[in-house]
Amino acid sequence: MGYLLGVDLGGTKIEVGVVSREGVLGQRLRVPTPRGQGTAAVVDHIRAAMGEVLRRAEVAWGALDGVGVGAPGPLDRQAGVILEAPNLPELNGFPLAAALAEGGVPLYLENDANAAALGEYRFGAGRGSADLVYVTVSTGIGGGIILGGRLYRGVSGTAGEVGHTVVEVEGPPCACGSRGCLETLASGTAIARQAAAALAAGRESVLAAEGLDAAAVYRAAGAGDVLAREITERAGYYLGVGISNLINLLNPERVILGGGVVQAGRDLFDPVERAVRERALKVPAAACRILPAGLGQDAGVLGAAAVVLEQAG
Amino acid sequence: MGYLLGVDLGGTKIEVGVVSREGVLGQRLRVPTPRGQGTAAVVDHIRAAMGEVLRRAEVAWGALDGVGVGAPGPLDRQAGVILEAPNLPELNGFPLAAALAEGGVPLYLENDANAAALGEYRFGAGRGSADLVYVTVSTGIGGGIILGGRLYRGVSGTAGEVGHTVVEVEGPPCACGSRGCLETLASGTAIARQAAAALAAGRESVLAAEGLDAAAVYRAAGAGDVLAREITERAGYYLGVGISNLINLLNPERVILGGGVVQAGRDLFDPVERAVRERALKVPAAACRILPAGLGQDAGVLGAAAVVLEQAG
Incomplete structure (x- = not known):
C-alpha cells in the first residue's frame, strides 16, 4: 500500500505516473491519445500505459491505494462516465471507470480542472x-x-x-x-x-x-x-x-x-x-x-x- | 432549554423575538435604535427589549439555548466586536457581545446577511x-x-x-x-x-x-x-x-x-x-x-x- 496511480487523459496525449502519497512523481509515461479509433483503442492505450508504468516502477496493482483519472468535460463521477468530451467525442457516455478498473483497486474519475485544483492543494x-x-x-x-x-x-x-x-x-x-x-x-x-x-x-x-x-x-x-x-x-x-x-x-x-x-x-x-x-x-x-x-x-x-x-x- | 432569542440590530430599529428551535416566532418587540446617544444607550435598549420579551414569553434566561445577534457591517465574530457599522458608527470597535451577555447564556454575533441566509436555510x-x-x-x-x-x-x-x-x-x-x-x-x-x-x-x-x-x-x-x-x-x-x-x-x-x-x-x-x-x-x-x-x-x-x-x- 501507499502508492497512487495518476492518469491524465487529454485530447492529444495520455499521461500516466506513479505518485507517492507525499506527491513525489516516480515512473511516468506519455502516449498519444488514439483519436477517432473508437473507445476500445482509448481503453487499451490507457491500460497498456498503466501496466507499463507499474512494471517499470516495480509496483504491483495490490500496492496501489487507488487510481485517479482526470478527464476533460462534464462527467458523472458516481457512474464513472464522461458525459461530454469535446475533444474525444467517442467517449461521450462511455463507462470509462468500469473499463479501466483492475484487480479491485479503487478508481476515481474526476474533471481535469478539479483534479488540478486538488493537486495544487495537496502538493503544489x-x-x-x-x-x-x-x-x-x-x-x-x-x-x-x-x-x-x-x-x-x-x-x-x-x-x-x-x-x-x-x-x-x-x-x-x-x-x-x-x-x-x-x-x-x-x-x-x-x-x-x-x-x-x-x-x-x-x-x-x-x-x-x-x-x-x-x-x-x-x-x-x-x-x-x-x-x-x-x-x-x-x-x-x-x-x-x-x-x-x-x-x-x-x-x-x-x-x-x-x-x-x-x-x-x-x-x-x-x-x-x-x-x-x-x-x-x-x-x-x-x-x-x-x-x-x-x-x-x-x-x-x-x-x-x-x-x-x-x-x- | 429549547428556546432561542433572536436580536436584529438595525440602523433604525432593534427587533427582539423568542423563537423555538423549529423556527416558530413567539413574543416579539420592536424598539427604535437610539442613534447618536452613545454605546450605553444602544446596549440598554437591547437589554431592556430582551428582558421584556422574555418576561412576556414567560421564558427564563436559563431556558435559552443561546442568543443570536444580527448586525450590519463587517464584524469580528470571535471577539464579538462590530468593526464598521455605517449606520451606527458609535458601535465601531465596541465589544457588543460581551456587553449583552447575560447569565452564562451563549451569545453569538453575526453579519445580518449571513444571519438571514441561515434563517432561510433553517426555517424559510x-x-x-x-x-x-x-x-x-x-x-x-x-x-x-x-x-x-x-x-x-x-x-x-x-x-x-x-x-x-x-x-x-x-x-x-x-x-x-x-x-x-x-x-x-x-x-x-x-x-x-x-x-x-x-x-x-x-x-x-x-x-x-x-x-x-x-x-x-x-x-x-x-x-x-x-x-x-x-x-x-x-x-x-x-x-x-x-x-x-x-x-x-x-x-x-x-x-x-x-x-x-x-x-x-x-x-x-x-x-x-x-x-x-x-x-x-x-x-x-x-x-x-x-x-x-x-x-x-x-x-x-x-x-x-x-x-x-x-x-x-
Missing part, C-alpha cells in the same frame, strides 16, 4: 491552505474550488466554472451562449483572436498571422512588442477582475493561476494584481495571495493522483 | 437544501452562502459579497472603489438613481421626483408605468446575470432572493429568470431553483435565532 502552491480557488487559463478558462480542505463540486458536480462568469455584460459572444464571459476576454483563444484582429487591422507587431497563438503573444510581449504587451495587459486586467469577483464572493486564502498563461509571467501577473487592487474589497484582498501554480508540467498526473487522496482519505 | 425557502446562496437586494446588495449545510464565511469572514461582483467592467462607479458592481446596477439605490435620472431627462412617468425610492418604482411598474417597468426589467436582468455567475461558479441547489426587491414580484423575477436562461450553463441552471425569501418581515429575528442553531448545533 496550495499546500497548507484550506480555502482556495484554482484558475486555469489555456485555450479556455476552467477552475476548481477547495473549501475547508475539500473539493467543492456543487449539487450536480459542475461548480468552478470561473471561465463562464460574466464580467462585461455586453461583451463578446461566448460558445456557452452567454456574452462577456471571462473566457471570451482573457483565455488563450481570446488573446490569439485579439492579436489576429489587430494584425488584420494593420497594427505593427513582430507577431505573424500564421501560427498565431497565445504563447506567441506572451513571447512577443516578453520581448517588448507593443501590441503583444497591450493585449496581454488587457487580458490580465480582465482576469484580475474575474479574480476580484472570486475574492469578494469567496474570501479565499489563495487564488492559484495555472495553465499556459503562467508562461506570460509578470506581463500577465502585474495587470492581474492591479485589477485586484482596484476592484476587490480591502479586507478579503489583503487576506488572499495570488500565486502561479506549483506543479507545472506534472499538474495533470499529480492532480489525478490527488483525487485518490481526496476520495480515499 | 432554503429548508432541505444544503447548498444555497441568499441574495438580499435593498438599499445595497448583500449575500450569504450556505455550503454543505454550513454558513461559508471565508478565511477572514467576509465571504458572500455578491453585491460587489463586477458584471460590467466599465459600469457605474461603486462606493467600494470598483466599477460596474452588481450593486451599482440592480440595488434599490441604483433603481431610484436611474428613475431620477430618467425623470430629469424629461421621460414621462407617473413617478414623482420627490420621495422617489425603489419601492415607488416597483409600485409604478406594477401599475403599468412604462418607465418604471423598463427600469425594473433592466435591474432584474442585471441581477439575473449576477445570479448566473453564482450558478456557474457554485452550482447551488437554490438561490433565494430577499430584501425589498421581493415586493416587485414577477416584474423583477421574470427578467431574472430570462437572464439565467440566456446566461447560465444548462446543467447547473437546471439544478437550481430561484425562490423569493420565505421569512418576510421576520427574516431579521429568525435569522439571528438561526445563528444560535448553527453555532451551538
